[in-house]
Structures are given as structure tokens and as C-alpha cells.
Amino acid sequence: MSSSPEEAVSAEEPVSAEEYWDGRYGTDRVWSGRPNAALVREVAGLVPGTVLDLGCGEGADAVWLAQQGWHVTAVDVSRVALDRAAAHAEEAGVPDGRITWERHNLADSFPTGRYDLVSTHFLHSPVEIPRERILRAAADAVAPGGVLLIVGHADLPPWAPTPDHEVGFPSATEVHRDLALPDASWDVLVAAAVDRPATAPDGTPAHLTDSILKLRRHA
Template structure:
């Protein structure tokens, strides 16, 4: 990604290179942390090809799903229709640095909202995500804790904050939120050459208090 390429151009091109960029399965941390919650309305930021949004819809949530890439959103809408949940997911194109979905939500989630360049104001976007959480609602932020083990020099300019750094960057008012989980975890991921490798990610889960 160079200085002349916009975020939408970069991601449209990347999605356009593959029939599917991701596995099609929901993120395991989303499934683990959301299972058991009372379904309501959810916001999925950086929804990609829609696996998380579709899983949420299948489990009773009404979902607004946003991404910068029209290619990804068209693919996600097709997958949602195939899964029979098209009426429960509203796919919206947003460059989150410039626009943000309206409304408040019982669940706001984002998984691996990273950019290969330095142009995405991730902390500001996550503050907007926190602002979109309704009283009693959950904010769930999953991120990479480091580069992929098969390419340790990948994206040298991308800052990958810890969960505690993400929490601090949200600038939450005192006494307004409860921290339910903040830390690192490991998961197996398949490298491009087919090897199974361990990758470290982090997760922040917080709840906005009702009063």
C-alpha cells in the first residue's frame, strides 16, 4: 500500500485477488464471548466477507455490518442470502475514518481492525465504537498482538497495541464501564505454505454500566 492508494482501493484489490480471503468461519473469540448473551442489535466493524455478522444473525441478533470494501460487502451479502439471514443483516460501506454507522447497539464488535499503513486512526475509530454501545451493552475488540509467525517482518509500520493499551486509548469515563476481559491468547493459524502455526492475539471485552 503506497501513499497514492486509498484504503478502499487497497482492500477492494486484495479481496478481488481471491474468491474468498478468509475462512468463512466466525472468529472463535466472538463465538466464545457472545454465546450466552441475550440477542439484541449488534454492530460489526470491519466485517469483511461477513462470517461474524452471519453467525450473529443466525443466533438471533439483528446486525449492522460495516466495511470499507465494496467487494467484501457484496460477497458478504451473497453469503448472508445463502445462509438465509439476509433480512437480519444490514451491510453498509463505511471508511470508518470518515463515517460511522448511526445508532446505539447492545453489542459492538470488531476483529483484527488493522491497516498495513499508518493512515487509519484506529484509536479514534474504537472510541466511536465505545460511544455506540448502549447502556448494559458489550464492546468486544480482538486484535493481533504481533506479526504472523511465518512473516515476522510483515507490516513494520503497523502498531499492534496490547489490550491494556487499547483500553487506555478509549479514554473511558471513570465508573462508566466494567472490564470483563483484557489480555492475550494463542490460537492455531494455517500459514500460506500449509503449516499450522501458533499466533498470539489479544482481546478486550468491556460492558457499559446502565447507570
């Protein structure tokens, strides 16, 4: 479950999350097939263990994590996306058993267990989701000594049309505040807005800004 900033604020006819995302992924490949740059940067230096990838989409992050030695549980609401992600993993030569694919509507169910890393990138959706509640569940799934990585859009891209209503994406500090985690149990490793290069639809160079929150749970 991941969307571009434009899609994150677009209005759609009422449909379920499954229907929307199966339709979104029911065309050709949506994303680049490359892992998110923030994931690659922020996971560098972590000792591979178990990781929960929430909203895995077409599986680029999950495949990259598996290639780095992580044992991945990758979750999405869309069966279409999960099937495409599994095919990507097979094409990439990821060994059997390295990635477990699970379908969850995170508004209704959540994977079991504790993980050394819980990662979610761009958990925005045109279909309403209880994002704060999902992120709190993500924090609960972090094992002692583990890391929580939440990456979101910080703003609309420069090429997006002017919306007809106010649009706001929470900053890393606001996400941290809304998690309401006990300070005595967590260390803030990163809470920042980070620019990254992008390409506009017309092919011109551009920049996007990501909101990055990285926390470590005390052992």
C-alpha cells in the same frame, strides 16, 4: 476491513482505503467463511439484541451473529466485500432484514444508533486509518448495559518475514488506556492475550496470539 498480521505492516503505494480494500477483495474469497473464534467464545452467554460489526469483510461474523438471533448492522469500506458478504448471507439462509449492510470509510463516517454489542476484529490496515478515533466512536455506540468487543493481532505470526522497521501491535491494556473511558461507566470483562491454533502457509501447525478487550457499559 481486516488484514493478516503481515499485511498490517506492509507498505503499499498511496491509495485510498476504498481502492485498497476493493482491490484486496477483488480476487477469490480471502477468508475462511468461518466466524472468528474469539467472537464465538466471547459472545456465548450474551442475550441476542442489536450488534454493530465494524470491518465486516466477507461477512462471516455477521452471518454467524444473525444465525444466533442478533440483528446485525455490518459495516465495511469495500463495496466488493459487502456484496460478497451479502451473497454469503443469502447462501446461508439468513432471513431478509436480519443483516443491514452499510459501506463506511470509518475515517469519514460512522453508523448511527446505539447497539447492545459493538464488535470489531482485526481493525488493522496497510492504508493508514485513525484507529484510536474509530475505536472511541465504537465505544460511544454501545448502548447502556451493552458490550464492546475489540480483538486485534498481538504479534506477527511465526512465519512472517522479519520486517525492516519496528512493528508493534497494542495490547488489550494499551487499547483500554487509549480509549480513555470513564472507569465509573464501564466494567472490564476481559483484557488478555489469547493464543489460538493456526496453519502456516506451508501447512504446518502454528499458533497466533490475539489481543482481546471486552468491556460492558453500565446500564
